[in-house]
Amino acid sequence: MDLVDVPTFTQSPALPGAWYAGSCQPSISSSHIHRLVEHCVLSVFRISALALRSRDRAASVALARQTAMYLAHVAFGLSLTEVGRLFCRDRTTVAHGCMVIEGLRDDPEIDRALALMERAVAPPRTGSPMSNA
Structure with missing residues (x-):
């Protein structure tokens, strides 16, 4: 996907924590957030999606999973x-x-x-150079 194809996201004043592409589009679905965060973490930690989704408590897998959860919490609120x-x-x-x-x-x-990683997954903030693309 080229930068030109990336939708502009703004935070909804009506639904705190919800992000919208444009002004009247539905919010980013939770499955989209999950895939985005998961893709980022898998590429950084170089583990499989199966391992990330498992109950595996190996330190490297647990750290990757904790990072994914942290990113979803922090980047998307x-x-x-x-x-x-x-x-x-x-x-x-x-x-x-x-x-x-x-x-x-x-x-x-x-x-x-x-x-x-936060920057890679988070929707651009209103007024940022990316939001005007």
Whole structure:
């Protein structure tokens, strides 16, 4: 997809946390958010989608899953309950994962990597150069 084909997203004033392409389009579906976040995390962590969706508790898989949940929560403003539904996890599991990732942000390299992933998946903010494309 070329940058020209990327839709412009703005936050809905009527539905906090909902993002719209244009002014009258339906919000981004949760399945779209899940696929977007999952694709980003899979390419960075180089694990399979099957591993990410599994109950595997191996450190590398758990970190990737926690990162995906964190990105969905932070980049899209989804509640912990909503993120839990997306990833078939309990909201307390999502909260724990977000705390783990937040704690890792003290490392400048990890913080930079997370910031880049957030930027890669998040809808452009209104008024940004991307929103005028």
